[in-house]
Amino acid sequence: MANSTKDLILSYLSDLSENFDFTQVNHFTASSISDEMHISRSLASQYLNELVKEKSVMKINSRPVYFFHRKKMEELYQTTFQEEDFYDLEEVKEYVATHSKGEGDYSQIIGSDKSLAGVIKQLRESFEYPPSGLPMIVYGERGTGKRTLCTTIFDNAARKGVIDENTKLMKLEFSPGHNEDLLHKVFGQKNKIGMIDSYDHIVFMLCGIQHMSEDFQNRLCQLIEMDKSHYRGQYKNKIIRYMFICDTNPNLFINERLLKNIPVILNVPSLKEKSNEEKEELIIHFIQQEGKKMEKTIKISNVVLRALVNGDYDNNMIGLQSTIRIMCASALRESAGKSEAIIHTYHLPEHLLTTMPIMIDEDVIYIDTTTYKKSEQIDFILDYFNRIFKPFLKTEHFLEALTESKHNFDLLGDYLSYKQRIPPVRIKGTEISLSNILDIVLKKRYMNLPSGFCCTLAKLIYIHDLYSSSIQKWRQDNRNLIDDALNQMKTHLFNESMIVEDITRLMYTNLEINTTDILSAIMMIYIHHYNSEITNRKIFGMIVCHGYSTATSIADAVNSLLETYVFDAVDMPLDITVDEIKEILMERLNRMNHNADVIVMVDMGSLEQLGKSLSTAINCNVGVINNVSTRLALNVGNCILNDKDLKTTLQKVSENSLAHYTIIDRKKNDTILFISESGIHMAQRMRELFENSFPLQVPVDLEVCDYNQLLASGANHEFFSSNNVLFMTGTANPHIEGQIFIALEEIISGNNIDVIMNRLSKYLKPDELNQLLDDLRKNFTLQNVVGYLTILNPKVLLDNVSLAVETLQEHLQKRFGGKTLIGIYIHVCCLIERLVTKSAITEFNNLEDFKKDNHVFIQDVHDSFQTLSKRYNITIPTSEIAYLYEFIAADEEGFEDGELLSKLDRK
Known part of the structure; x- marks a missing residue:
């Protein structure tokens, strides 16, 4: 019986400590515990002291004595408490202040690490400022979570012992016509004392202050000013903190005198101002709450989730939560007798349903909100960002770094095109505007960029908006890497940096887009790559085709293969006239070297008449080739780069333009795949360690892949169809049929090293293989x-x-x-x-x-x-x-x- 009661006491202390703070310590005395457990005080003291000896409970030798659950306190403050007893509560607070690793528990506030991070930081610092904090106003639209924020700030300060254990939180709600009652309640009247006279330590949370009367404002001014002057009269022993909350800008209704006494004014962002990833977290959180009430697993289609993320709601999160409750109620009626409820598109309210964009080639999937995890797609994109900037760490090889960085950006472009598919409707307007901006900036310098570059740039802008918080955090974490790369570019690529400054200025003026340093660096790399030798070119190429992106696709492919900008592209609608095409071509050609000749490649013979009119208009030699294809354009491009004259080029490519056919197996890049059941971040670290072991750069892609996706898809995973995987390595074997897996411990122990050597032998000479083996042994020690x-x-x-x-x-x-x-x-x-x-x-x-x-x-x-x-x-x-x-x-x-x-x- 004794042991059972002792265990119950420990369990009670554990539950009590879940929401511990220093303002509620009276519950942790032997007397309070004996009352709760219905046992004598002496028996409660006996068991508590036994638990102290067993180091399950901490003892504070004050009057009265307090007992805290040791493990819960250590979890709460992220530290290990000393084993000896504490003298009093102040010693505990001091220990927490000097040893706690956390800033407080804000994890229950969605957005605490995103849009609300700055607000929470300023709120916390202002509230905890000694000795009595700084008065603050928190304003924002209704339903943005202002009260929750302020309450959490108070709870964390109480938990950390920043405020006195006897502090009283006073929440006052102002509304029209009730100011007189609140005035008397706070300050008292005649023989009746008010709140301010009843307690020595007070936190005033004043809500709806847009309705606060002039009299109330003046009384508060007197109170705050007395505190600032250190002459408090009857309130000389009081510590008072102030948190003002309102739905609109306080400058519109707070008198000037009170405003002067409130140094901190913070705006809480609305739901519209939050990033899509943050909205997604909120939606899933609200649905999870409803699922707990319904005692059901709730699934939601990806289409519904996207519609909710993009929707507008009255009263922000209040409106969002109300919408979700109504949808869950509808889904509940349909799920009678089932363990799960599914939210379909038809459950959406009409105002969201009518504005939902139509998607093509997208499968409907249902997301289990109980096991929901945020998409790791952004982690892959951030990994590409890292690979774009990392080459510039090798400061002595700037041009090599440019080439490697450009290659990694091309890989990112492929990823955005084939794996992270973005609906064209989402980026079309941005893409067109960017194209116009680049035309304006580049044409006066006789420079060009591939037509497809604007599409990739628009996708990155869309991705930045979608995952703005994660990208911003990555930029902060990699600030030195980015700054170092940009400084090198501005030193070596002075002209390109000036051009990018013009582009970014026009992007902000016309699109209100603040270009990030990531996009600026990418633009500099591309402008340099495609224009380093363009001014000396004797012949310029132009591809003109009917249809969406046909000419652009051919030009991009050929330019990429030739690794220089040879062809510009013009995509024409099917109903465009020859005269309209001529005007477009003239505008493009006027950018180029006016002493150069032009070869125009067209998809239909009817456009051959362009040559004569163009030659007259721009005063140059013009050659026209019909039935354009990628192979034909590649032949022309090679002739241009080899300084062949116009006539020789036309003759040579005409002779070789007969159609042939052959069946060519798809070329796959040799790849080493890194995986870990701990997520892609762990896989990225393994890849970096392996990469550092190479004695020189080899044409083998080192890629990471999601372990759980591999388990689910097996040999059918798209990675194996598009890459020639030399071998997989990592911390857990996904058991993919037909694929070699080398466990990390095998590399460390030296097993299967011969497999690695054989697979890389075609890229490395024997002495280089030996160097690789030595570096692997050196880098892949267990401790390393x-x-x-x-x-x-x-x-x-x-x-x-x-x-x-x-x-x-x-x-x-x-x-x-x-x-x-x-x-x-x-x-x-x-x-x-x-x-x-x-x-x-x-x-x-x-x-x-x-x-x-x-x-x-x-x-x-x-x-x-x-x-x-x-x-x-x-x-x-x-x-x-x-x-x-x-x-x-x-x-x-x-x-x-x-x-x-x-x-x-x-x-």
């Missing part, structure tokens, strides 16, 4: 790999992991082989990082069956990893233990006669 893969101190982590694994072997009564032991070390190190960064694997097929069949193994892991768990303040979930079991079982062949797997099965 762990240091690359985790954010934690690798030596300390490995020491602790090795002790835990040694204990696990003793529990299992089995010694692991060398390769398997290394693999387990890596697996556990990655597991620890996932838990520390709150990104644990929470799903596992047939998890309940695993728990039932392997309860001994689960307990063995918990016992063996007890020290690890305490050091890093983590709890290992059963899903992660299941993955560890699978990893060990998968290496059964590394044990003698499969001994370990048999032993695990018997348990």
Whole structure:
């Protein structure tokens, strides 16, 4: 009975500590706990002191004595508390202030790391400013979460002990005609005291201050001014903080005197001003809330999610939440007797349904909101950004860096075209405007860019708007890398940087787009690449075709193959006249060197008459070639680059223009694929470590791929159809039929190195292969790999992991082989990082069956990893233990006669 009661006391303290703050410590006394548990105070004290000795509870020797749940407090403040007792609450607060690693729990506020990050930072700093904070006004449209923000700021300050434990939060709601009542309530009247006289520590949260009377404003001015002058009269012992909340700009209704006394005025962004990824988080959060009420799994189609993200709502999040509730109610009626409800397009309100864009070639998928994870597409794009800027770290080879960077941008363009498909309707207007802007800036300099560049640029602008928060964070994290690259470009590419400044100015003036440094760098790279030799060209090429993007596609392909700007392109509507085509061509050709000749390649023989009229209009020699094709254009381009004259070029390509056919197997790029069950960030770190081992640059793409997508798609994953995968490597084998997987531990232990050498032998000479082998051995030591893969101190982590694994072997009564032991070390190190960064694997097929069949193994892991768990303040979930079991079982062949797997099965 005693032990059971003691356990109940510990459990009660755990629940009580979930929302701990220093203003509610009276609940943590032996007296309060005895009342709650219905036991005597002496018995409660006995059990509490036993829990203190067991180090499950912290004791604060003040009067009265307080008892806190140690583990909950350590989780809350992200620190490890000292084992000896604290003298009083002030000592606890001081310890928290100097040891806590967190700024407070704002995770429940969606957007705390995005659009609200700056607002929260200023609010927190102003509220916590000693000794009594700075008065602040928080304003914004109705439904933007102002009250929630202010309440959370107060809760976190109370939790951290920034404000006194006796502080009282006073929430006052102003409305027309009720100011007199609130005035008396706060300041009192005659013989009746007010709130301000009842407490020494007060936080006033004054809501709807647009309705505050002039009298109330003046009384507040007197109160604030007394505090500023340090002469407080009857209020000399009081600490008062002020948080004013309103729906409109305070300059419209607050008197000048009060405004002068409020130094901090913050605007909370509306729903429209939030990024699409933030809106998506809000929508999923609201649907999850409704699902809990309905006790059902709610699924939503991707079409509905997009419509909700792009919708407009009265009262911001209030309107959004109301819309979602109505839709969930409709879906609930249709799901009677089912465990899940599905929100379809027809559940959308009419105002969203009528404005929803029509999409072509898009499959409808249904998203399970209970297991929803944000798309990792932006992570792939950010990875390309990193690859575009990273070559400039090699400052001694600027031109090589330009070439490598341009190649990586081309890969990004391919990714946006073939994998992250963006509906043309979303970017068409921006694309046309960008084309006009580039025409204006470049034509006066006789310069050109590929026609398709505007489309890629428009896609990147769209992506920036879609994922603005993530891109902004990436820019902040990589500020030095970006600045260093831009400084090199401005030094070496002075003219190009001046041109880009003109382009960015026109983009802002005409489109109100603030061009990021990422786009500026890309434009400089492209302008230099396609115009470095253009002024000395003797012949210029022009491709003219009917239809959308036909000429552009041919020109882009040929220009890319020739790696220089040879052809400009003109895409014509089917109903355009020859005279209209002539005007367009004249405008384009006038940019070029006027002493050069022109070859115009057309898709129909009827356009041949263009040659004579163009020659007269621009006073140059003009050659016209019909039935244009990519191969024909490539031949012409080669002649132009080899300085062939106009006549020789026309004769040569005419002789070779007969049609032939052959069947050509698709050329696939040789690729090494990096994967990790911990996500693409871990895979990117592995790729970087492997890349650093190459003695020179080789034409092999090093790519990362989503591990879960590989598991789902197997050999049918599109990556294998478009790439020749030399081998896969990583921390977990996805078991893809027909593909070679080399585990990370095999590289470390030296196994299967010959496979890597053989696969790369056609790119590296024998001495270069030996150098690669030496660098792999040097870079892929266990400690170095762990240091690359985790954010934690690798030596300390490995020491602790090795002790835990040694204990696990003793529990299992089995010694692991060398390769398997290394693999387990890596697996556990990655597991620890996932838990520390709150990104644990929470799903596992047939998890309940695993728990039932392997309860001994689960307990063995918990016992063996007890020290690890305490050091890093983590709890290992059963899903992660299941993955560890699978990893060990998968290496059964590394044990003698499969001994370990048999032993695990018997348990």
